[in-house]
Amino acid sequence: MARHSAHGKATSSKPSDHVVARAIDLTKIYGDADNQVIALNHVNVEFERGQMTAIMGPSGSGKSTLMHCMAGLDQPTSGKVIVEGLEVSAMNQRQLTKLRREQIGFIFQSFNLVPTLSAEENILLPLQIAKKPIDRAWFDQVVHVVGLEQRLKHRPSQLSGGQQQRVACARAMMARPSVIFADEPTGNLDSHSSREVLGFLKQSVKDYGQSIVMVTHDPRAASYADRVLVLADGNITQDLRHPSYDQILEVFADEGEETHA
Ligand SMILES: Nc1ncnc2c1ncn2[C@@H]1O[C@H](COP(=O)(O)OP(=O)(O)OP(=O)(O)O)[C@@H](O)[C@H]1O
Numbered sequence: 001m002a003r004h005s006a007h008g009k010a011t012s013s014k015p016s017d018h019v020v021a022r023a024i025d026l027t028k029i030y031g032d033a034d035n036q037v038i039a040l041n042h043v044n045v046e047f048e049r050g051q052m053t054a055i056m057g058p059s060g061s062g063k064s065t066l067m068h069c070m071a072g073l074d075q076p077t078s079g080k081v082i083v084e085g086l087e088v089s090a091m092n093q094r095q096l097t098k099l100r101r102e103q104i105g106f107i108f109q110s111f112n113l114v115p116t117l118s119a120e121e122n123i124l125l126p127l128q129i130a131k132k133p134i135d136r137a138w139f140d141q142v143v144h145v146v147g148l149e150q151r152l153k154h155r156p157s158q159l160s161g162g163q164q165q166r167v168a169c170a171r172a173m174m175a176r177p178s179v180i181f182a183d184e185p186t187g188n189l190d191s192h193s194s195r196e197v198l199g200f201l202k203q204s205v206k207d208y209g210q211s212i213v214m215v216t217h218d219p220r221a222a223s224y225a226d227r228v229l230v231l232a233d234g235n236i237t238q239d240l241r242h243p244s245y246d247q248i249l250e251v252f253a254d255e256g257e258e259t260h261a
Pocket residue numbers: 030031037038039057058059060061062063064065066
């Protein structure tokens with residue numbers, strides 16, 4: 001598959017080249033001996049390049065913990081996290097910072113924009129902090145895809161929730177990361193804005209071969225994905241390839257039962 005081809009991103013052809021990120025026996029335990037929470041329980045998973053993977057599961061099942069460990073924002077208790085063949089779980093802070101700047105994009109439910117900066121400044125901030133050159137053509141393209149051409153000078157408070165999340169998506173894409181981890185990116189959006197943001201994420205998978213792993217509670221959002229993983233109590237309990245909307249609804253129904261049990 002042609003991925004990032006127009007942008008000259010280095011690609012290698014290692015045997016596991018179709019895998020962009022993986023967790024090996026990943027375990028995360030919070031708390032001390034008397035008060036332990038096993039958030040992730042020996043999770044093994046490979047995330048494929050150029051795909052959108054959705055992660056569903058009841059509240060407290062370990063979805064955010066998995067995203068944070070994968071992105072090097074949290075340290076696993078045991079096991080390994082590998083992104084682009086690099087062992088994230090063995091990195092020091094300096095290496096993690098470099099990894100997050102160059103290989104990983106993160107989109108949060110709460111947008112996490114800097115309120116005093118314009119949309120354009122927010123999108124470019126990570127590159128500026130990293131002292132990386134700004135590829136204006138790529139910036140224009142990303143801004144066009146997220147449909148923010150007319151909003152670049154606006155500050156976050158002057159933008160709708162959906163527009164703010166599109167700024168966050170553009171920011172995540174600017175460095176052309178190997179993989180974007182998104183934790184409920186549409187969790188704070190109305191259905192119209194959700195569709196906009198999901199449409200954009202999907203388009204970046206289709207057009208640029210972007211790899212995306214997205215946590216969601218919304219079956220509609222999950223139906224945009226190529227694959228749906230279900231977490232329960234820190235374990236992956238289902239792995240559905242190209243599930244139909246009805247299959248996803250079944251997962252959601254189970255989730256509801258567990259949540260309200
Ligand atoms: N910093 C922490 N200290 C202690 N326990 C934590 C911490 N972070 C998460 N946990 C616990 O780990 C488990 C998994 O939490 P996590 O946030 O990954 O769940 P989640 O699937 O993202 O849930 P939600 O859908 O509500 O966002 C939960 O039982 C949670 O209480």
